Amino acid sequence: MRLSRLLFVTLREDPADAEVRSHALMARAGFIHKLAAGIYVYGPMMWRVLRRIENIVRDEHDAAGCHEMLMPALQPRELWEESGRWERYVKDGILFNFRDRKGSQMCLGPTHEEVITTFVKRQVQSYKQLPVTLYQIQTKFRDEIRPRFGLMRGKEFIMKDAYSFDVSEEKMAESYALMRTVYRNVFTRCGLRFTPVQADSGAIGGCGSEEFMVDAETGEDGIAVCRASGYAANLEKAVSVIPAGAQPSVEVAMHKEPTPGAKSCEALLKLFPELPMTRLLKTLLYKVTYADVDAGESEGIVAVMCRGDREINETKLSNYLNALALDLASEEQVKAATAAEVGYAGPIGLAKHVRLLADSSVEGVKGFLCGGNETDMHYLDVYFGRDLEQPETADFGTVQAGDTVVDGDGKIEITRGIEVGHIFQLGTKYSEAMQATFSDENQKTQVMWMGCYGIGVSRVAASAIEQNHDEGGMIWPLPIAPYAVHLVQMKAGNEEQDALAQEIHDKLEASGVDVLWDERKKVNPGAKFKDADLVGIPLRIVVGRDAGERKIEWSVRTDTATKESLDANQAMERAIRLVQESGR
RNA sequence: CGGGGCGUGGCUCAGCCUGGUAGAGUGCUGCGUUCGGGACGCAGAGGCCGGAGGUUCAAAUCCUCUCGCCCCGACCA
Missing domain, CATH: 3.40.50.800 (Anticodon-binding domain)
Incomplete structure (x- = not known):
């Protein structure tokens, strides 16, 4: 191609609204142009890159026996009612939805489980037609809370989504394993350095899932990795053995002490310098919205205890509670629950409507300090079993660097990554809800077992640059270069x-x-x-x-x-x- | 949603506080010189200063509203 015949315009300076390198460089080179927040024009050079990536994706999927197809981006509400996701997605605000001229409610597809399940249940009647894995490469629409970082998080982006249908859980696991290989091949061929990690399955639902993370400091996700054991998990999901804290030398009775103005662990440590952070237990209050099958939805207040040096993992907590939404409680709600100003919540003497939980980091902590549920007061030298029952305890904590892995004695490191792929074992969540069934050898009706698999094609391009650039500009890996x-x-x-x-x-x-x-x-x-x-x-x-x-x-x-x-x-x-x- | 910042030729910005003829660099057009790491000279084109209202003899500048964009936070007590 003669460059003089191409629409080739480069800028000397970074656009003012570009924060990350991939965005700034692609904009300077005319690869992309921002039309609105999170919405981009892909110029001819960019499109060549995207087509290269798509073709690698196609090549690997086709080689694994998947079939390409194309589904509508425009989808009717009824489909989403069938799967039960309409309400949640609208409430989250993620779903672009509107009415057509007849008044029917529609949405722009953020993902296609509903459509594919509808299609496949019509096409597949017999076990002889399974397994089958279908995929498409298409623009997805999500009304992100905060689109940012150029192509990294847009309201509209190009995605490859694949869906597998199997006769059994075991067969589903096989399809999933095959797809994991496909993903490794795709990202390797794209010239990316990446780490597959265990992941939370989020709003899509289902059981096991893994994410493919491009190693990059600018990534939005934290990852816990252990070089020794090979463990790798998204922080939302990661588990670890928590290092034990120091114990008190003598056991004394619980007592309440004035702690004026001490609303944080740091402030309390100044008042009690002899106490290690591991003997402070903080209590956080959350407002939880539950999805109630009968009553629509309901709200509740949950208090969660956790060791002073640890952090609550809201994803784990939300999953445990099966919550629709989870937010820190408002000042008023905290006052109602603790009869105190914010900053003095504790497990003893909470209002009756509050459900008390504890993160596993509190286990074995003796003689601890906790909030007094009274302004400017804290309890000291508190013992579970002696002064109060240990509340319902589970893992609600965030893994920290230096923790020990659960599968050995290696230490965990925290790194960052960009999620470019995510694979799920969905199970029967959608097939059951939408009655995607088939006849088995014995003419018995069975529900299909599904998996779903996504690759952010436009995000792959951006992360390639995030990972490969220098002062002078972009450095494309040869397989996907324009x-x-x-x-x-x-x-x-x-x-x-x-x-x-x-x-x-x-x-x-x-x-x-x-x-x-x-x-x-x-x-x-x-x-x-x-x-x-x-x-x-x-x-x-x-x-x-x-x-x-x-x-x-x-x-x-x-x-x-x-x-x-x-x-x-x-x-x-x-x-x-x-x-x-x-x-x- | 909350908080902060910013909207001025295609791009990056100055001007605004203290109201009085709209600027610079870069890019673009033409001519000439130059030609291995963003060359130079000359001559040009291009902006109702995001939008609407208001104050004023006079508004890019002051006031009100509104739209858009960017960042931070999603209150870790």
Whole structure:
């Protein structure tokens, strides 16, 4: 492609509204253009990248026996009533929904379990038709609370979603395992460094699930990993062995002490410097909204205890309570529950309507300090079993760096990642709700077992840049780069250079290597190099002063400082070989 | 939703406090010189200052409302 014929506009400075590098660089290079918050135009260069990623996705899915299809983005409310998700998704606000001219309620699909299940239940009648895994690559719509970071979290984004249907739980697990391999292959081929982690299954529902995290400091997700055991889990899900804290040397009776103004663990430690943080138990109050099958929904107040040096994990708590929504209690609710100002909540003497729970970090803690449910008062030297019953206890805590893994004696580290893929074993949640059944060998009606599998295609592109860039610009992995070769012609109009560049361009294209040929006139060499660095095409061939001897300068985007003088034929052979090796 | 910040040629910003002829850099157009890491000269085009109302002889500037965008927080007591 001749660059002068492409709509090629680059900016010298970062757009003011771009925060992360991937966003700023793609915007500067004209790959994307923001239309509104979380809504982007994909320019021609970006589209080439996205198509590359899509084709890798297709290739791997097709190789695993999946079938591509396409479902409507526009969906009727009734479908979502069948699965029972309409209310929750509307309440969350995530669902773009509206009425058509007849007044029927519709939504723009944030995901497609309902549609696929409806389709498959019509198509599949017999066990002989199973297993089957279908997928599509399509734009998804989600009214995110806070779209941000360019393509990382948009209201509209490109997703590959796949759905497997099996005759049994065991077969579902097999389909799931196969898909896990597909995912590893896809992300490896995209040139990403990633970590598969155990994950919470969230609003989609179901049992086991794993996320594929691109290793990046700018990631929105925290991950707990252990190098020794290979354990890796999203912080929302991760479990660990909590290090024990110091014990008191002598046992004394519980007593209530004035603690004026001490509303935080830090403030309390100043008042009682001899106490370790592990002997402070904090009590957090939450407002919980329950999904009540009969009564619609109901609210309640839950108090959760946790050791002073630990944090409550709201995802775990919410799952345990089977809550529709979980929020910290308001000041008024705290006052009603504790008869005190905010900051003095404790397990003793809570209002009757409060349900008391404890995180497992409180287990074995003796002689602890806790809130007095009275302003400016705390209890000291409290013992479970002696002064009060230990409340209903479960794991509601967030894993911390330095904790011991549950499957060995390795230590946990916390890293960050960008979620580019998520695979679920759904079980029968949707097939049961929507009656997706089949006849087995014995003519018995059985419910299908489902799995679902998503890849954020546009997010893959953004995370590739988040992971691969430098001062000068983007560095695309060869398999997903917009072009394989950037052919930089120093002086357009020079006969020798024109001839050699044209030859290289034509021969490479004929060999299946796509070339972006910068043959702009009146653009100085420096500007061409800056542009080449910015767009980040991995292989570079510079046609310049030695064109007469068929000599070019070869370099790669990962190391533009190292330049090699090569014969043109040699360079073309090398480019062709590298492209073939990359599986592009 | 709550809090903070910002809307001025395509892009990055100044001007606003203290009201009085709308600016710079970059980009764009033309001509000439230059030509291996964002060259230079000359000549140009391009903005009802996000929108609406108000105050005033006069508003980018002051006041009110509104829309949009960005960041932080989702109150860890």
